[in-house]
Amino acid sequence: MRLKRSMRWEARTLAPIISLFLLIVGTALVVPGFLRLSIVDGHIYGSLIDILHRSTPTALIALGMAVVIGTKGIDLSVGAIIAICGAVTAVLTASTELHPLIVLGCAVLAGMVCGLWNGTLVAVFGIQPIVATLILMVAGRGIAQMITGGQIVTFHSDFINAIGNGFFMGLPARVVLAAVIIAITVLVLRKTALGMFLEAVGGNSEASRLVGIDSKLLILMVYVFSGFCAALAGVIIAADIRGADANNAGLWLELDAILAVVIAGASLSGGRIYLGLTIVGALIIQTLTTAILTSGLPAQYNLIVKASIILLVLLLQSRVTQNFIKTRVQAFRRSSDAQ
């Protein structure tokens, strides 16, 4: 019995990793040179590095989203928070003489305030998460447009640019930054009881309250964390193009983040947090985008190809498919044993 349980867990864990592997191998067959890595100007250069580089914003907000969804919540406002924090970064850098670290601090603070707003609506006022965060999703872009005055505000700061495009020990700086944040999150959630508490709140909020977990405070905190992650993604996206585009920065990125969490195998009804697999999910989405862009596919097929492959990944993930494969494998073993 014990063995069986761990086997099922393994199959579910392996599915996203296998998908990512197949996707990379498949693209490498279609696009020659996809796996090629070279050293240009002292840092690694190639499509695989591009995937890591480009997936950073999605991976960061998916990290926050995984924790929020683990508590049976959802955060639709992350795209708008990205726009707000990008706008704060650009406007403060362009029109003040503040030190870039202070600018960074202000942007992160803005994101956390947005998260606090969401958290208050959900935890204190008991508004359903999808509705509570929808408010900021709609209003947030308006706030960002107000900050930028409706224009794309461009800025120049060596420090902020380095976050978006710089390199640290041969790797993109933003990838290193995201890796540090992810590692800290994994350590805090898995080496302390916090992760278990969060999953308990997601599994049954009332029961966890009765055993003495302060579920309101925890829920408030996860939205602030999601806002923090979105703020970092917002700074990275603004630094990438050296400007804040309030209309388009992070547009629909919340959906990619939710998708990454689902690919990881988490249920939207909460109770489970898979951090590592969520990052794999974000990598799958970005690999797909980069693969489509480098393959030379006509632009009008982008969305249909993307949707079809995501569907395949999710089917591979589904319990029905996995059970089907398992029974086939068992039947095959039995028949070969009989012979």
Place this chain on the structure above:
Amino acid sequence: MKLSKTFTSMLPALAASTAVLLSSPAFAETYGFSQIGSESGWRTSETNSIKAEAEARGIDLKFSDAQQRQENQIKAVRSFIAQGVDGILLAPVVETGWDQVLREAQRAEIPVVLIDRGVDADPSLYLTKVASDFTEEGALAASWLAAETNGVCDIVELQGTVGSSAAIDRKTGFDSVISNFPNMNIIRSQSGDFTRAGGKEVMESFLKAEGGGENICALFAHNDDMALGAIQAIKEAQLQPAEDILVLSIDAVPDIFRAMADGEANATIELNPHLGGPAFDAIAAHERGEEVDKWIKANGPLYLPDTAEAEYQARQ
């Protein structure tokens, strides 16, 4: 009951007679302008240009910002009709759903001029459309590139949002010209969604897919923002934009002039925001009883780096 009905039926007649009074030559002309919103820098400059043109002509312009919503625009047009304006300028947010309100304007004998976009309605319902011809913009871009490269060039193209008329027509116009040159080819073409981030990401993948970009001769972007993103990608690949890869785009936003002045872009074609003049001229011609074309093309010129610094200062 009967009385109130009679009164209600008299209302439009009453409104119409007031309108006649208001539009008599003793008063300044009053026009209504229903704008989509202020979602881009281009649209803001369009609004400002039309307001300035109205002021210069002594026209009383009633302005309404629809904040991207058609129902707000329909409401605005109805209120212009009720106020009995002499003409209506409408920048339609979508193509469909205008028949009813345009018919109301026609019944009130108020000419409607469409600004910068078309509608999917019977052309008899509006006076004219004042807008750029995206196909001609694409063709002009291709002509410049053909002249610049003597008809030998491997081009990468950054398309606008798939399905948008600007993307479809600019591509059609560009393709129609380069098809005359056997040595001009589009080797890569993808959508960058009209955004800087999109342009940068797609250009990065083009550079990877084309062996570092050594053999790319030119970049044609359907708008300046994508070109500005792509310029960063080219620089990060250790190539010199505008020299190693020619950069050509459309719209003429201020930042592309900055890039041209810095020697990072080669040419841009203006998407003309100064549509007020032709629109007011059309209404005036209509009032004189003249025939007006159904599409007044207001195409902008192609700008080169030599005037970029001055244009950038003028647009600040």
